[in-house]
Amino acid sequence: MHRIGYLLTDGFQVLSLATQAVFEFANQIAEAPFYSIENFSPDGGMVRSSLGLAMETRPLEAPGLADTWIVVGVNDPVKTETTSAVLDFVRQAGNQARRTVGICTGGFILAEAGLLTGRRATTHWAYAQALQKRHPEISVDVDRIYIVDGPFWTSAGMTAGLDLAVGMVEKDLGAEVARSVAHKLVMHQHRSGGQSQHSEMLDLAPKSDRIQSALNYARQHLSRALSVEELAGVAHLSPRQFTRIFSAETGQSPAKAIEGLRLEAARLMIEQSRHSLDVVASESGFRDRRHMREAFIRGFGVPPQAVRRDARQVVAKRGESLDIAD
Structure with a gap:
């Protein structure tokens, strides 16, 4: 025992x-x-x-x-x-x-x-x-x-x-x-030790429903370009009003917040999926793999390949196989 x-x-x-x-x-x-x-x-x-x-x-x-x-x-x-x-x-x-x-x-x-x-x-x-x-x-x-x-x-x-x-x-x-x-235990997912405890949506924590709705919309459509005009339309505000209220409620510009959501989505895909980095970049809305790498270094201090290596090490320690394309 x-x-x-x-x-x-x-x-x-x-x-x-x-x-x-x-x-x-x-x-x-x-x-x-x-x-x-x-x-x-x-x-x-x-x-x-x-x-x-x-x-x-x-x-x-x-x-x-x-x-x-x-x-x-x-x-x-x-x-x-x-x-x-x-x-x-x-x-x-x-x-x-x-x-x-x-x-x-x-x-x-x-x-x-x-x-x-x-x-x-x-x-x-x-x-x-x-x-x-x-x-x-x-x-x-x-x-x-x-x-x-x-x-x-x-x-x-x-x-x-x-x-x-x-x-x-x-x-x-x-x-x-x-x-x-x-x-x-009705745990939606057993998170491995290598996964992130960070949540970009929790950090942003907007105070109004209209800004929250715009963020929810953005997260659901990260794979395509998202303009301030499009997000302002979801929030039923003018682009100028939207930018001002968004910054006041979240402490970030819309562009900075969207990049954070893209980074979070890309990181989760890298940690949890078998997709290549090219596919991850496309699905999370980066122009290409190079653009995603620049954002990772700026946001996390490490390139996507380092996150992928960590994910592989976690899987290896658990005795599973995970064929991931580079």
């Missing part, structure tokens, strides 16, 4: 406990109690979450109580101090356990314990810069759903923890069980 210990501290983010359902359903699908789960805290007893929900826990005694330790994050790791006792325990766990995991901002505790030195890691996008500033010895990748570097797993924020947990099940019990678990 694989023992999983959740380490909870005061103010822990309650959504992280949803990942326990992944292991529950894995047991059901495997028709055997492969995983056992227990909640721990520094002193044991009742620990309150950020929502105020109290959870009964066992006291931390020895790292050997679990094969995998999952450190749960808090809503604001910058304002939360971690006790030396917790850091000492996590440090020992990192040296002894099969896996040590930081869900969401739980990665801050792994970093403070020195477990991520010289490694790649991720965390909630809102705190990635703070993590990198505090720990320049870590390569923080803000744009990953989760990262596995040796025995240390870290995830992006909130629901990304579910993807990480399904990834653990895939590692332990195989791809078929993992797919079944994702299906049971």
Whole structure:
């Protein structure tokens, strides 16, 4: 049996406990109690979450109580101090356990314990810069759903923890069980660790329905040229009014926002499909492959080929085949 210990501290983010359902359903699908789960805290007893929900826990005694330790994050790791006792325990766990995991901002505790030195890691996008500033010895990748570097797993924020947990099940019990678990949880798609946690539409966050409608229209028609006049017509505004209101609500010009949507669409196609880069460029509305490359370097700092290589590496680690044209 694989023992999983959740380490909870005061103010822990309650959504992280949803990942326990992944292991529950894995047991059901495997028709055997492969995983056992227990909640721990520094002193044991009742620990309150950020929502105020109290959870009964066992006291931390020895790292050997679990094969995998999952450190749960808090809503604001910058304002939360971690006790030396917790850091000492996590440090020992990192040296002894099969896996040590930081869900969401739980990665801050792994970093403070020195477990991520010289490694790649991720965390909630809102705190990635703070993590990198505090720990320049870590390569923080803000744009990953989760990262596995040796025995240390870290995830992006909130629901990304579910993807990480399904990834653990895939590692332990195989791809078929993992797919079944994702299906049971009504997860639209099990996102691999290499996928982006960034959403251009969420970043734009327009305040009015008319600008939202124009953005929805643009995303549905990215494969063709989109003029300000066309988008203004969808929003029932003059081009001048549209440009002014769009910039005020999103903080970007229409042209800049559309390029961001094209980049996001192209990146997802590169990560998830077998299409050649020429096809990706055409489908996402770039003039040609060269134009897409220039936009990728400007927007992401890397060319499309680098994103494709990352996607191939993720697939290779999962033991699948993916024939992708260059």
